[in-house]
Amino acid sequence: MTATIDAAPASTPPAAAVATLVRMRATMLRRALRENPAPLVAAVAGLLAAAWLIRYAVRGNPHTLGILAGAWVLGWIVLPLLLGGTRGRLRPTQLRLEPITPGPMTAGLLAASAVGIGPAVSLLALAALPVHAAVQHGFRAAVLAAVGALLLWLVGLTGSAVAVEAVGRAAGPVGAILTGTFTGAVMGVTGSVWAVAPWIGTLLVTGPPPSVVEVLARVPSDWPLAAAAAAPGAAAGLLAGLAGLVGALLAGYGVQVRRVVSAGTPFRRRRGAGRGSEGTPGRTTARPRHPVPGPLRAVAVRELISWVRHPLRLQYLTFAVVYGSLLALLPLLAHVDLLAPWAGPLAVLWASAMAASLVGLDGTALWIPLLTPSGEAAETRGRALAWLLLALPVGLLLTVAGILVAPGVDPLPAIAVLPALLGAGATTPVWVALLRVRPVRDARHPTAADNPTDIVSVLLALAGPLVAAAPAFALAVWGPDGLRWLAPVAGLLTGFAVGRGALWLADDRLAQRGTEVLAAAGDRSAPPPPAVPLTWDPGWYRENRATAWALVLLTVGWLPVLPQGLLVLVLDVHGGWIVASHLTGGVRTGVALGMVALGAGMLLTGLVLWGRRPLR
Numbered sequence: 001m002t003a004t005i006d007a008a009p010a011s012t013p014p015a016a017a018v019a020t021l022v023r024m025r026a027t028m029l030r031r032a033l034r035e036n037p038a039p040l041v042a043a044v045a046g047l048l049a050a051a052w053l054i055r056y057a058v059r060g061n062p063h064t065l066g067i068l069a070g071a072w073v074l075g076w077i078v079l080p081l082l083l084g085g086t087r088g089r090l091r092p093t094q095l096r097l098e099p100i101t102p103g104p105m106t107a108g109l110l111a112a113s114a115v116g117i118g119p120a121v122s123l124l125a126l127a128a129l130p131v132h133a134a135v136q137h138g139f140r141a142a143v144l145a146a147v148g149a150l151l152l153w154l155v156g157l158t159g160s161a162v163a164v165e166a167v168g169r170a171a172g173p174v175g176a177i178l179t180g181t182f183t184g185a186v187m188g189v190t191g192s193v194w195a196v197a198p199w200i201g202t203l204l205v206t207g208p209p210p211s212v213v214e215v216l217a218r219v220p221s222d223w224p225l226a227a228a229a230a231a232p233g234a235a236a237g238l239l240a241g242l243a244g245l246v247g248a249l250l251a252g253y254g255v256q257v258r259r260v261v262s263a264g265t266p267f268r269r270r271r272g273a274g275r276g277s278e279g280t281p282g283r284t285t286a287r288p289r290h291p292v293p294g295p296l297r298a299v300a301v302r303e304l305i306s307w308v309r310h311p312l313r314l315q316y317l318t319f320a321v322v323y324g325s326l327l328a329l330l331p332l333l334a335h336v337d338l339l340a341p342w343a344g345p346l347a348v349l350w351a352s353a354m355a356a357s358l359v360g361l362d363g364t365a366l367w368i369p370l371l372t373p374s375g376e377a378a379e380t381r382g383r384a385l386a387w388l389l390l391a392l393p394v395g396l397l398l399t400v401a402g403i404l405v406a407p408g409v410d411p412l413p414a415i416a417v418l419p420a421l422l423g424a425g426a427t428t429p430v431w432v433a434l435l436r437v438r439p440v441r442d443a444r445h446p447t448a449a450d451n452p453t454d455i456v457s458v459l460l461a462l463a464g465p466l467v468a469a470a471p472a473f474a475l476a477v478w479g480p481d482g483l484r485w486l487a488p489v490a491g492l493l494t495g496f497a498v499g500r501g502a503l504w505l506a507d508d509r510l511a512q513r514g515t516e517v518l519a520a521a522g523d524r525s526a527p528p529p530p531a532v533p534l535t536w537d538p539g540w541y542r543e544n545r546a547t548a549w550a551l552v553l554l555t556v557g558w559l560p561v562l563p564q565g566l567l568v569l570v571l572d573v574h575g576g577w578i579v580a581s582h583l584t585g586g587v588r589t590g591v592a593l594g595m596v597a598l599g600a601g602m603l604l605t606g607l608v609l610w611g612r613r614p615l616r
Contacts, residue, residue, distance in 0.1 A: 014104035014107070021111065024090060053072075053125050057132035062132060069125075076118060076156040077156060092105060103254070105261065110157065110161060110250075130228075132145070132225060133146075147224075148228070148239055161253050162252050173311070176314040176315040180319040183319050184318065185322055187319075188323050188325070189330065191327050198333075199334075227239050295374060301386075303383050303387070310361065320348075324345075324348070327339065327346050329343060337406035337409055338406075340403070341399060341402040341411040343402040344395040344418055351390075352391075355429035356460065359434055360433070361439075376507055379510065381503065383430045387429070388426040392422060416476040416488045417476075420491035424465040427502035428461055434513075437520035438457065439520065460607070467498060468495045469495075470597075471490050474593055546609045547610065551610075554610065557600075560595040561596055562599075566592075568580045568592040
């Protein structure tokens with residue numbers, strides 16, 4: 001008997017493979033727009049931005065136009081890392097079982113990635129380059145600029161494909177750092193727009209300074225317009241440089257595709273995934289070099305490793321550092337150095353706010369401390385210690401750097417506030433994370449789009465550090481000259497006090513509601529809202545007094561904090577019903593601070609009662 005062996009499936013012809021992938025991408029785009037029209041809103045915004053860029057190109061500065069074109073292409077490359085990267089995009093991992101060779105697959109994937117709203121809007125925006133060349137230099141220059149704009153568009157197309165394939169779904173450390181840096185930079189520029197606006201206005205009207213122009217000569221986004229105004233030989237060299245950059249990106253993407261197709265997996269093997277100690281594949285079975293540590297040290301080490309490896313945690317930390325630094329240092333562009341020493345405190349404050357959802361990122365791993373003797377206390381203190389070990393050097397380095405950058409600014413308020421923010425910022429997020437559990441959809445493979453942090457958790461995490469920092473700030477700014485030197489001591493004491501209070505709340509929450517927190521961390525559906533009657537119900541009030549008082553305190557507690565306290569301290573508001581506004585000097589400041597403390601106590605009590613409300 002002769003056995004017949006089926007031949008391997010023939011490889012798909014290159015042209016047919018490219019056409020098939022393009023049709024697949026077009027079908028995916030059409031169905032995505034039918035299910036979610038939100039990208040159309042982004043398309044309208046992109047079209048408006050492209051129209052403005054074309055309008056600016058008619059009479060604008062060529063070097064500024066090159067900067068704007070480069071920023072557009074850079075955003076095209078980075079934004080997929082921010083938004084998840086793989087949504088509606090074909091990747092080689094999805095096609096590795098198809099009979100397509102790496103070359104046609106590379107061409108087909110790039111052609112498919114060109115089908116979409118982003119590439120179309122980007123091509124329209126880069127049309128501003130030949131428009132400027134046509135207005136300023138004529139038809140020949142417009143043709144050269146058009147070729148350069150097309151090459152620059154290919155740089156964005158291939159660069160985005162390389163970035164998405166290299167970083168994946170923003171799940172690795174590189175993707176997390178890039179995403180955190182990008183979001184922090186955007187938020188920092190937006191928050192300091194008053195300081196950046198004059199510099200941007202000067203850039204748009206008069207163009208960059210000569211020193212920047214010299215640097216732009218080596219930036220690819222400036223080459224299309226430089227080629228349009230250069231001699232034929234120089235123009236050919238500039239366009240050849242752009243073509244070489246496109247070729248290098250194409251080669252890099254081809255290597256990535258070939259690696260996926262040949263290896264069958266997009267991930268590298270870990271160093272410890274080779275042969276074990278028994279000569280069999282798998283992890284090594286060698287024992288740890290150090291003995292098993294105590295519970296507190298074990299939790300702290302686990303948290304430190306998680307902060308370095310977990311993509312969302314690393315993204316949060318990067319965002320806090322970049323955002324806080326830019327909020328303090330960007331005003332230097334407007335010759336305002338008052339905020340420079342506050343780079344460290346601002347970074348610490350935002351690191352505390354972005355740590356308000358750590359329990360939701362851990363999934364159901366919380367059962368370990370619940371089943372360990374004294375595990376609850378070790379869990380809360382270990383998380384706080386790990387955060388403090390990360391935030392302390394960052395806060396100190398940025399504070400010292402800000403003081404060195406602005407030696408004429410009094411650094412005492414920032415130095416006084418820093419220990420208060422560190423002490424309260426290490427523990428308040430631990431309590432908030434246990435109070436408001438916001439789980440991600442897949443704790444094992446989180447992405448940048450799975451950010452569970454909500455505004456309420458952020459505000460609660462900010463409340464503790466701000467309350468701890470208020471006395472030290474008031475003493476350093478408004479206190480008597482003979483006592484201002486005690487402001488750092490006051491910051492240290494208030495930070496310790498608020499930190500101990502937050503630890504007590506976190507211990508109580510984990511001890512009393514540990515199973516509830518564990519269930520919430522493993523739940524992937526939104527919890528139902530609490531049933532609160534909209535009309536007066538004496539029966540409901542008798543059964544739910546804690547919930548009723550929590551609602552009253554959370555509603556009324558903002559009155560002492562905002563109008564009676566912060567509006568007087570910050571904006572110097574006067575009014576008939578504002579008590580502190582009828583006083584003067586230190587008494588006025590003391591009464592306003594007392595109002596803030598009273599309101600904070602009411603809100604804190606309301607939150608404690610709300611956490612202890614009876615469950616159905």
